[in-house]
Amino acid sequence: MKFHNKLTDWYLVNARDLPWRETQDPYPIWLSEIMLQQTRINQGLPYFFKFMEAFPTVFDLAGASEDKVLKLWQGLGYYSRARNLHFTAKYVAHELNGVFPTTYKELKQLKGVGDYTASAIASFCYQEPVAVVDGNVYRVLSRYFGIDTPINSTEGIKEFKSLAEKLLDKKQPHIYNQAIMEFGALQCSPKSPDCDICPLQVDCVAFQQNSITALPRKLKKTKVQERNYNYIVVVDKEGQVLLEKRTGKGIWKNLYQFPLIESTKTCETLEDLISFNDESLPQHILEEASLYNEKPIKHVLSHRKLWVSFWIVEVEKLKLVENLSKSLLMTNQIDTFAVPVVIEKFIDAYGFSE
DNA sequence: AAGTCGGGGAC
């Protein structure tokens, strides 16, 4: 029996019930694929339902503000996905009359749609015979064929894509692509897969060579940098608070935060903090700050470790404070702004009144 | 070719 027949047979018995599998409409499929990039289904699922309810069509998504899209995306991470999603929604709605491209080649031109996502949409929606290669596919193929080329090397990417195209069931690419990914997620799992009940066991090179745990191979990534973030929470008795928008390049682009003072070490005292002030806030404001959390909060991202401290400044009336930077905004509706998770956790703990 | 971009869950 052919490789693809074994997989699709397994899939027809073991497939999970997932909402985007009930349709061939490119809008929900595109949405789900963007959300699931580097994201587990269980984490993405509630966001998929939220977005489909808030934006039932690509026109609804296109008509929303980026702030609202980012707010709904809050907590899912990799926020460039949300910005690109919104950009592409506007493009499809306004330039293409709401009609998505129907080929791999055209789909791949869309912002935020790479090789995997273009293949997924083209095969799921239009039965184009193009093979998806995601983390699941790398794992299944590297083990079954005993390939130890690093999956994140230039050579590995080409080699596995080529192999995947060769194995693709061209008569039903939709089913095959779903099947190999589902197989990788449920049966050929990263750690301790249950090979005893695997239908591919007899032909699996890694199983025969006892190299399941060694595959797939992956080149090591650089280690994480550490940063110290001091957030200055300036509030008044009317429930107003100061926020700033993160512009520029780095993490959390276009999300909001309290005015930030970055320091090269943990600030133990107010004097430490003031010494790192880069005039993001007037000196007389900072002098009233008191440390909220005794020890810095560790917030770990994929490539960064943040040590986060919150400092509270209570003023009588924020609107009367002089010399505030024009880039700062004042609000009593903090819950309407997209913020990083570490800030959302603080907001929940601190308990803003309005 | 290497770096950048989040957050959470499994072990």
Place this chain on the structure above:
DNA sequence: GTCCCAGACTT
């Protein structure tokens, strides 16, 4: 702690 997740984009 480590690893990985329906990857894409920038440099």
